[in-house]
Amino acid sequence: MKKKFDGGSTPNTLLGLLTLCPMSGYDMRAMIDRSIGHFWSESYGQIYPSLKRLAAEGLVEKKTERKQGRPDRNVFSLTPAGRQRLSEWLSTPVKEVETPRNELLLRLFFGQHVSADVNRQHVTAFIAANEGALKHYSAVEKQLRREEANDPQLPYWLMTLSFGRHRSEAFVRWGRETLRKLDELERSRGRGSKAAQKAKSE
Amino acid sequence: MKKKFDGGSTPNTLLGLLTLCPMSGYDMRAMIDRSIGHFWSESYGQIYPSLKRLAAEGLVEKKTERKQGRPDRNVFSLTPAGRQRLSEWLSTPVKEVETPRNELLLRLFFGQHVSADVNRQHVTAFIAANEGALKHYSAVEKQLRREEANDPQLPYWLMTLSFGRHRSEAFVRWGRETLRKLDELERSRGRGSKAAQKAKSE
DNA sequence: GGGTGCATGTAATGGGTTACATGATTCT
DNA sequence: AGAATCATGTAACCCATTACATGCACCC
Numbered sequence: 001m002k003k004k005f006d007g008g009s010t011p012n013t014l015l016g017l018l019t020l021c022p023m024s025g026y027d028m029r030a031m032i033d034r035s036i037g038h039f040w041s042e043s044y045g046q047i048y049p050s051l052k053r054l055a056a057e058g059l060v061e062k063k064t065e066r067k068q069g070r071p072d073r074n075v076f077s078l079t080p081a082g083r084q085r086l087s088e089w090l091s092t093p094v095k096e097v098e099t100p101r102n103e104l105l106l107r108l109f110f111g112q113h114v115s116a117d118v119n120r121q122h123v124t125a126f127i128a129a130n131e132g133a134l135k136h137y138s139a140v141e142k143q144l145r146r147e148e149a150n151d152p153q154l155p156y157w158l159m160t161l162s163f164g165r166h167r168s169e170a171f172v173r174w175g176r177e178t179l180r181k182l183d184e185l186e187r188s189r190g191r192g193s194k195a196a197q198k199a200k201s202e
Numbered sequence: 203m204k205k206k207f208d209g210g211s212t213p214n215t216l217l218g219l220l221t222l223c224p225m226s227g228y229d230m231r232a233m234i235d236r237s238i239g240h241f242w243s244e245s246y247g248q249i250y251p252s253l254k255r256l257a258a259e260g261l262v263e264k265k266t267e268r269k270q271g272r273p274d275r276n277v278f279s280l281t282p283a284g285r286q287r288l289s290e291w292l293s294t295p296v297k298e299v300e301t302p303r304n305e306l307l308l309r310l311f312f313g314q315h316v317s318a319d320v321n322r323q324h325v326t327a328f329i330a331a332n333e334g335a336l337k338h339y340s341a342v343e344k345q346l347r348r349e350e351a352n353d354p355q356l357p358y359w360l361m362t363l364s365f366g367r368h369r370s371e372a373f374v375r376w377g378r379e380t381l382r383k384l385d386e387l388e389r390s391r392g393r394g395s396k397a398a399q400k401a402k403s404e
Numbered sequence: 405g406g407g408t409g410c411a412t413g414t415a416a417t418g419g420g421t422t423a424c425a426t427g428a429t430t431c432t
Numbered sequence: 433a434g435a436a437t438c439a440t441g442t443a444a445c446c447c448a449t450t451a452c453a454t455g456c457a458c459c460c
Binding site: 012019037039083086090091093095096097100102104107108111113118152155157159166167169173177181 | 211214215218221237238239240241242243285288289292293295296297298299300301302303304305306307308309310311312313314315316320323324327328331354355357358359361362364365368369371372373375376379380383387
């Protein structure tokens with residue numbers, strides 16, 4: 001009694017999107033980028049096959065709009081069964097992420113084998129990226145509060161945004177702290193190696 | 203002039219590990235879990251093929267130890283070329299992670315469609331997981347400071363641990379803040395829906 | 405004429421985990 | 433007796449991105 005064709009959370013994401021309004025696969029991609037792009041992404045290679053399966057299971061309904069001059073649009077909307085499935089999924093516990101791999105930390109872990117400067121550059125770039133993200137989050141937040149002020153979903157959207165803010169702020173703090181430590185380390189390493197040389201020569 | 207067989211960062215990770223001491227593929231897995239397990243993981247399915255390729259490229263050297271009663275051990279050690287390759291890789295810029303998918307945020311984004319309780323449970327579990335992680339980090343840190351006090355690589359290891367601490371602390375703060383928001387939301391939603399009902403019935 | 409936007413879809417490829425196959429030894 | 437540790441490796445599978453194929457319309 002296994003359910004084949006689960007396909008992870010992509011289908012559920014699409015069901016969620018369709019609560020906002022009926023749309024096509026093409027729209028979905030754009031919508032995802034604009035709304036949940038800071039913590040989620042989907043590619044056409046996932047979206048189109050998923051939609052086909054969702055339609056086969058009766059969770060979404062497809063209507064083809066034909067327009068002159070433009071390609072056909074397959075517009076999907078949520079069925080009651082689809083809405084049901086969505087709220088079931090929303091209630092399932094979040095499967096804990098194993099260990100998201102972190103290339104920055106991997107390099108830093110072996111940081112002894114390169115110059116302090118190399119390590120500093122990695123951390124500096126990381127800080128810059130997160131400062132950029134922070135700016136982006138503020139901009140999005142302002143825009144949301146202006147344009148979606150009356151949407152009952154706004155508070156939830158802001159919570160996800162706040163997550164990004166907390167995370168990036170922490171990352172920037174860690175980055176600065178780490179830069180200080182790297183500086184310190186270089187200074188004491190300098191002293192250390194001099195001392196070691198001296199000890200050797202004696 | 204493309205370099206085929208890059209294989210991502212797994213081979214580089216293995217090179218890094220071999221700077222600590224020569225070891226077998228089997229050892230590597232265990233070592234990874236103990237040392238960088240909080241931000242990295244590798245499976246045998248990745249390790250063994252990577253080692254084969256690294257040996258073919260002359261970046262590591264393989265020596266087979268035969269012991270009575272035990273299976274053979276293929277012990278690998280770093281060659282000068284391997285050490286060179288490692289420091290080259292350590293100097294390459296970290297490729298920015300696209301957007302790590304976050305299932306918790308995905309559920310929260312669509313939180314409007316389920317009860318406040320469901321959302322609260324997700325967040326509560328998330329807080330608990332991060333508090334657990336924080337305890338783990340402290341334990342590891344204590345152990346490192348005790349057992350590896352003289353290792354010159356210790357400061358780098360502590361930096362990666364500190365990253366986890368900063369992150370989990372931020373996540374816990376966000377979680378608590380979000381729980382408060384959810385409570386607030388439920389209260390105002392209660393009032394709102396009562397008001398809406400009243401308005402409807404009039 | 406060429407890029408961009410609209411629109412759908414498939415195939416190839418990549419990176420990774422899990423399961424499987426094998427088999428002795430040691431601990432409980 | 434049965435589980436855990438030691439030890440290596442392959443095959444199957446999963447999920448996801450990227451590239452490709454197609455083609456019209458609009459703008460510069």
